[in-house]
Amino acid sequence: MKKEVAVLVGAGSIGIAIIRRIAVGKLIVLADYSIENAEKAAHTLADAGYECELFRCDLGSEDDIRALASFAESKGPVKYLVNAAGVSPSQAPVEKILQVDLYGTSVLLEVFGQIIADGGSGIVISSQSGHRLPALMPEQDQALATTPCNELLQLPFLRKITDTLKAYQYSKRCNVLRVMYEACRWGKRGATVNSISPGIIITPLANDELHGPRKEGYLKMIAASPAGRAGTPDEVGDLAEFLMSSRGRFISGTDILIDGGTTASYWYGDLQFLKKSH
Secondary structure (H helix, E strand, O other), X not given: OOOOEEEEEOOOHHHHHHHHHHOOOOEEEEXXXXXXXXXXXXXXXXXXXXXXXXXXXXXXXXXXXXHHHHHHHHHOOEEEEEEOOOOOOOOOOHHHHHHHHHHHHHHHHHHHOOOOOOOOEEEEEOOHHHHOOOOOOHHHHHHHHHOOHHHHOOOHHHHOOOOHHHHHHHHHHHHHHHHHHHHHHHHOOOOXXXXXXXXXXXXXXXXXXXXXXXXXHHHHHHHHOOOOOOEOHHHHHHHHHHHHOHHHOOOOOOEEEEOOOHHHHHXXXXXXHHHHHO
């Protein structure tokens, strides 16, 4: 019999922390833009007793996403999907951020929602950054949630974005809304899907930010947050494990902030000064 399949898109620290918790006894399909990253992760996982297959996938490419889904389904029933891929405001221009983080994630949810197995579950790693935007107009929320994927990047309010941070914030807000929309479809297949919005978690991507043009703001956020520290990939992994387990079956279409209280402080506490820079 074929093993159940757990698909991880983005073989970074957070994705690996999640997959180690949920994929015991399953076949892991490791998908990454960099096959070298996937190979390194697969080697570490193999040394810990996991079975992996590698697949090069550009999250910004619908063709790549559909090929990944076909490959994963050929290996067995797709039980889990974890999307931990993306680019940050310091890593890419506006167009790339919207193409990968907003459009690509939306396509991924749609495509895997058509093949996810009964009893399956999905997690999208979003970001606290999506919670920094003020409330959008209802019609904008509706558009981000429900617009056909191939029309998303043509939405007029997205085409006006010129700042990489805004592009990232809108992308992450879209992730959360898209998860809500797709939860209705995934539910018809007996599956759940949720998003997690981490704050500053110490990963290579976070280290890019901590050494990038916005490093001062990030360091202040860490120091002045209620938790007074950054988070770890394992803390995100523990939350994802709960959501994807039998204990989390009544949770779907939901976003959970795991940011040490940073967003609360941004709106109502010591970090309100950051609003001026955003």
